[in-house]
Amino acid sequence: MLIARLIADIATRETSQDLLARALREEGVALATAEVLADGDVLEMRFTDGDPQVVLAAIDSVFSPADMLVSRGPIFLPQVFVSDMDSTMIGQECIDELADYAGIKAQIAEITERAMQGELDFVAALRERVALLEGLGEGAIGECLAERISPTPGAKTLVATLSAQGCRTVLVTGGFHHFADPVGAMLGFDRVVGNRLEVVGGKLTGGLLGDIVDSGVKAAVLAEEAAGGRISLATGDGANDIPMIAAATYGFAYLAKPKARAAANGRVDRGDLTAVLSLLGIARSDWVEA
Template sequence: MLIVRLIADPAGLETRIKNLRAAWDDKGWSSRIERDAGAMVELRVSSWDVAEVRVTIDERIGPSDGLVTAIPPVTPRLFISDMDSTMIGQECIDELADYAGIKPQIAAITERAMQGELDFEAALRERVGLLCGLEEGAIAQCLHERITPNRGARIVVETLKAKGCKTVLVTGGFHHFADPVAAQIGFERVVGNRLEVSDGKLTGGLDGPVVDSSVKQSVLEEEMQALGARATSLAAGDGANDIPMLDAADIGVAYRAKPKARASANCWIDRGDLTSILILLGIATEDWAET
C-alpha cells in the first residue's frame, strides 16, 4: 500500500479527492483518507504502481505538491540538493553570460542540457568556453545583482539541520557561486565545478574534474555510507543532471522540474515554495527554523 501526501488548491479539493479515489476504484485499488490536516491531505491506496498513481493524481487533482512512497516519511539524516533553479531561482551560467553579452546563446544550451537532450559535460565545457576572456569581477557582480535563494530555501535547510540532518549542496555549477550561496542558505558541504581563472579573466576552461550526474549520485552514496545503513536520504533537483541522485534517494524532490526529472522523482513541488518539503515530511510549522 502506498502513502500519498498532497498539497493543492483548497477550492474544490474535496471534490477532486473524491474523483481521484473514484479513479483508483476503477483500477481496482481501495483507498482511504488517513488525515486531512488542512495544508496537506494524506491518503492510502492499495497499489504499488507509483508511476500510475502519479498519473491519476495529475489528471484528477491538477497542480499540486505531493509525495508518493511505500515507506512512512521521516526526517532524513541527509539532505542533498542541486543549486541552480532549485535552491536559487536562476541558472548562474546564464546570468553570468549576460555580462559577456551572450546570454541567449548560452541559455539555449543550458535548457537543452537540463531537458536531457545534450551530454552534460560537453554542454558545460561548450558554455564555459564561450565565457573566455570575461573579467573575474563579473562573477561577484552577477552574484550580488542577480542570484537570489528560492523562497523557503533557508528555512528548509536550517530546520533539517536542527533535527540532525547533514546538508550538502552539490551542483554542476561553480564554486564561485555555490560557496556564498551555501553560506547564505546554511549548507554544510559544497561540491561543484571550478572555473579556471588567469590574470583576472576566465580562461574558458575548468579547473579540475567535472561534477556531473554520476558525481551527484556518488556524493549521496558516500554521505549515506558514512551515516549508516538505517539512515534515510532526501534529494532535490530540477533537471536531467539530477535524475540519478533523485532516483538514489529515499525521497527525491523534483522542484518546478523539467519533465524527465519530474517523472523520476517520487516527490514533486509544482505550486508551492520549498517549505512544501517540510509539510510533506510531516514537520509541524512550529518546529520550523526561524530565519
Template sequence: MAHAAMLDFCGDVLQIESPGDDMAAMRAALDAHFPDSDGLIARDEIRVPDVFVSDMDSTIIRQECIDELADYAGLRDAVSAITERAMRGELDFASALRERVALLAGLADDTIDRCLRERIQPTEGARALIDTLARNGCRTVLVTGGFHHFADPIAEQLGFDRVVANRLEVVGGRLTGRLVGAITDSLAKKQVLEEELAKKGATAIAMAAGDGANDVPMLEAATYGLAYHAKPQARAAANGWIDRGDLSAILKLLDLPNI
C-alpha cells in the same frame, strides 16, 4: 483499506494511505485529480531525512548562474539556449558545460562577485528548509553542475554542510574558458548522495531535490526525490514534486513546522 485525512485541521496537506504497491498508478491518479500540486509518494511512513542533497541552479537559487554570468559578456542568449537544452536532457551535460564555459573566456573574474551581488538570490523558502532540516539532525549538501565561485557563498549564506561543484579556471584575473578538475555531472551527484547516505547507516533516509535532467540519477537514488518546478524528465523520475509552492512546501510534506 484506503484512508485519507488532512495532516492539520483546516490545513492544506492531504495524507492518503492506500493498499497495494503500484506507485506509478498512485502517481497517475494524483496527477489526474490534483494538477499543479505538491506531493510525495512513499511506501513507508514519511519521516525526516538523515541526508538532504540538493541541486543549486533553479532549485536552491532562482537563477542559472552561467546564464547570468554570460549576460555580462553579452552572450546570454547563446548560453541560455544551451543551458535549456542540457536541462531537458537533449545534450550531453559535460559537453554542453564545456561549450558554455568556453564562451566566457576573457571575462574578468571580478564579474563573478558582481553577478553574485546583483543577480543571484536564494529561492523562496530555501533558508527555512535548510534551517529546519538542520535543526532536526539532517546533514545538508549542495551539489551542482555550476561553479564553486557561486555555490560556496550560497552554501555559507544558507547553512549547507558541504558543497560539491565545478571550478572555473582563472589566470591573470580572467576566465580562461576552461574548467579545473573533474566535472560534477549527473553521475557525480548520485555518487555524492550514496556516499553521504552510507555514512549514516543502513536504515538512513536520503532526500534529494532538483529540476533538470542532470538531477535524474540523484532523484531516483534518493528515498524521497523531489522535482522542484522541474523539467519533464526530472519530474517523471521523482517520487515527489513541487509544482505549486516554494521550497518550504517540502517541510509541509514532511510534516515539519516551518521555523
C-alpha cells in the same frame, strides 16, 4: 502500503479526493484511509498496494497543480539532504547570468535549457558554455552574485529547518564553486560540491579545473552521504539531477523539467520549497524561519 501526501486547493480537495479514489480503484488501487494532517494543508491517503507512478499520475490528472509525495511505507524525517543549486536552491542559472556580463546570455541560455531538458550531453554542454566565457574578468562573478543571484522562496527555511532537525545538508551543483560556496554559506549548507572555473591573471580561461560534477557525481555524493541506510532527501530540477532524485528515499522535483519530474516520487509544482517540509510531516511550529 502506499502513502500519498499532497497539498492542493482546499476548496476542491474533498471532491477531488473522491475523484482520485475512483480513478485509482479502476487501476486496482484501493484507498484505505484519508485524513488531513495537523496543520490542515496536507491530505494524507493510504492505499493497500499499487504502483507509486500510477498514484502520482492519478494525482496529476485530478489535482494539478499540486505538491505531492508518494512513499512505499511510513514517511520519516530525512537524515541527509542533498540538493542541486541552480533553479532549485536559487532562482537563476548562474552561467546564464554570468554570460550576460559577456554579452552572450541568449547564446549560453539556449544551451543550458537543452542540457537541462536532457537533449544534450551535460559535460560537453558545460565545456562548450565555459569556453565561450574565455577572457571575461573574474570580477564579473562578484558583480553577478551581488546583482543577480537570490534564493528561491522557501529555500532558507527548508535548509535551516532540516538542519535544526539534525539533518546533514549538502549542496551539489554542476555549476561553479565561485557561486556555490557563497550560496552554500548563505543558505547554511554543511558541504558544497561543484566545478571550478580556471582563472589566470584575473580572467576566465574558458576552461575548468579538475573532475566535472555531472549526474554521476551527484548520485555518488548522495550514495556517500546516505551510506549505512540513512534516510535521504534530494531536490533538483534538471536532467542531470535524475540519478540523484531517483536514488533518494524522497526525491523531489522542484518546478522541474519533464524528465526530472517523471523520475521523482515527490513534486513541488504549486508552492515554494517549504512544501517539502509540510509533505515530510514537519509541523509549522518547528520550522526555522530564515
